[in-house]
């Protein structure tokens with residue numbers, strides 16, 4: 740298994756993992772946009788050319804922002820997401836970012852546990868953040 744920067748050829752596999760992972764998946768063209776604009780912080784973990792999971796982030800002036808993360812259902816609970824989060828945090832730190840933030844559905848226990856385990860702290864609840872009216876938890880982690 741290796742973690743590496745995404746390539747254009749990976750994008751269809753990334754979109755597929757997104758589709759099987761979320762009730763309201765991002766459309767495939769969002770991944771093309773993220774690939775074109777933010778590929779340094781768009782990582783996949785793969786084995787023999789098969790993408791097992793991905794993480795995408797963007798960076799603004801001081802802060803990184805994790806946009807999406809998903810692991811193929813057959814490859815969950817093996818520590819893969821935790822590795823991807825560590826890797827993107829390392830890249831954001833190397834780019835001089837002081838913090839990284841993300842939003843997660845308040846009902847997403849797996850993701851909330853994951854982010855707490857890798858050092859994120861809950862900042863606040865953002866009401867009505869999602870299209871179905873669900874609240875988000877805003878979480879942040881310091882990078883230095």
Ligand SMILES: CC(C)(COP(=O)(O)OP(=O)(O)OC[C@H]1O[C@@H](n2cnc3c(N)ncnc32)[C@H](O)[C@@H]1OP(=O)(O)O)[C@@H](O)C(=O)NCCC(=O)NCCS
Nearest residue numbers: 760808809810815816817818819820821843849850852853
């Ligand atoms: C959330 C998700 C990314 C976790 O990926 P993963 O590779 O299975 O996670 P890891 O194996 O690295 O787990 C790390 C920690 O996360 C937590 N965790 C992961 N899956 C969990 C689950 N189903 N229930 C509760 N806690 C869970 C645990 O604390 C785990 O540590 P442990 O194994 O020591 O208990 C994966 O379930 C997924 O793709 N879900 C659908 C998409 C999604 O919700 N993405 C996040 C959007 S913000």
